[in-house]
Amino acid sequence: MAYSDKVLDHYENPRNVGTLDKNDPNVGTGMVGAPACGDVMKLMIKVNDAGIIEDAKFKTYGCGSAIASSSLVTEWLKGKTIDEAYAIKNSAIAEELALPPVKIHCSVLAEDAIKAAVADIKAKQLAKEAA
Amino acid sequence: MSLSHFELFGLSPKFNIELATLESNYRKIQSESHPDRFVTAAPVEKLQSMQLATLANEAYQILKNPANRAKYLLELQGIDAIAETNTAMPLDFLMQQMDWRESLEDAKSAKDINGLENLLHEMQQEAKLLQNELGLLIDDKQDYVSATDATRKLIFIDKVYADINKAIEQLEATL
Numbered sequence: 001m002a003y004s005d006k007v008l009d010h011y012e013n014p015r016n017v018g019t020l021d022k023n024d025p026n027v028g029t030g031m032v033g034a035p036a037c038g039d040v041m042k043l044m045i046k047v048n049d050a051g052i053i054e055d056a057k058f059k060t061y062g063c064g065s066a067i068a069s070s071s072l073v074t075e076w077l078k079g080k081t082i083d084e085a086y087a088i089k090n091s092a093i094a095e096e097l098a099l100p101p102v103k104i105h106c107s108v109l110a111e112d113a114i115k116a117a118v119a120d121i122k123a124k125q126l127a128k129e130a131a
Numbered sequence: 132m133s134l135s136h137f138e139l140f141g142l143s144p145k146f147n148i149e150l151a152t153l154e155s156n157y158r159k160i161q162s163e164s165h166p167d168r169f170v171t172a173a174p175v176e177k178l179q180s181m182q183l184a185t186l187a188n189e190a191y192q193i194l195k196n197p198a199n200r201a202k203y204l205l206e207l208q209g210i211d212a213i214a215e216t217n218t219a220m221p222l223d224f225l226m227q228q229m230d231w232r233e234s235l236e237d238a239k240s241a242k243d244i245n246g247l248e249n250l251l252h253e254m255q256q257e258a259k260l261l262q263n264e265l266g267l268l269i270d271d272k273q274d275y276v277s278a279t280d281a282t283r284k285l286i287f288i289d290k291v292y293a294d295i296n297k298a299i300e301q302l303e304a305t306l
Contacts, residue, residue, distance in 0.1 A: 031222060031226070032220070032225070033228060034213075035283045038290025040225055042229060061229070061232040104215070105215035
């Protein structure tokens, strides 16, 4: 299958690969998986007190499109508020990377990873306020 | 012509099937629909025999593989086990997936064939556990919700298994 140049670029030079300290109260983790390709994606975001995402890291095992989708969103996430992050749609990811229809689910995976990471950080913030 | 894959081979729609029956009935259909038998047949008969051979081949590939069989049984219940919109998996399972994937990468770069074979063995054990679970969930309990989760896990395990095998083959080819 032919990958677009943007997918290849992210696949060959993935941005922000790695992990953040999952025990840090300012770090949210999102983990999702898609059996169709056997993809597993872990996305971690570090949010400052103003609610801005300062850092984002990912680790994805899967096809080129899944890796590119997660690499791309880590770039997009930095500097965004968590609400802006939550609003990112898979269609925007798919469009930016010119994903073919059979690979749209990779962008769904990335969107869901963001949502899961945001949900995690919100849960941590609530726990902190309650404490 | 709307026989289920199971009916085609005279099997009841269950997860635990007689593989020997599947095998022998598949061979029977393949030989009965073999093109050599239809050399002088009418075009419509030729076409029908060819369609039957193709259908039997597809059905056989699905039924003989446990993950595909479970997925197909769920489809018969109107469930798409690998729906693209469903990306939520139990967290501990995803963590485990990450660990296995990391072990695979590590063993691959260390050219550690023993490590890869241990990992392969672990996948076989995991797959076996899930297959036992699927037999119970589908055949005995008709618990299709839990069966969907188990099927999704089995598909993941099969993928890791295939990737480990590929890594072993690549390493062995360079030795």
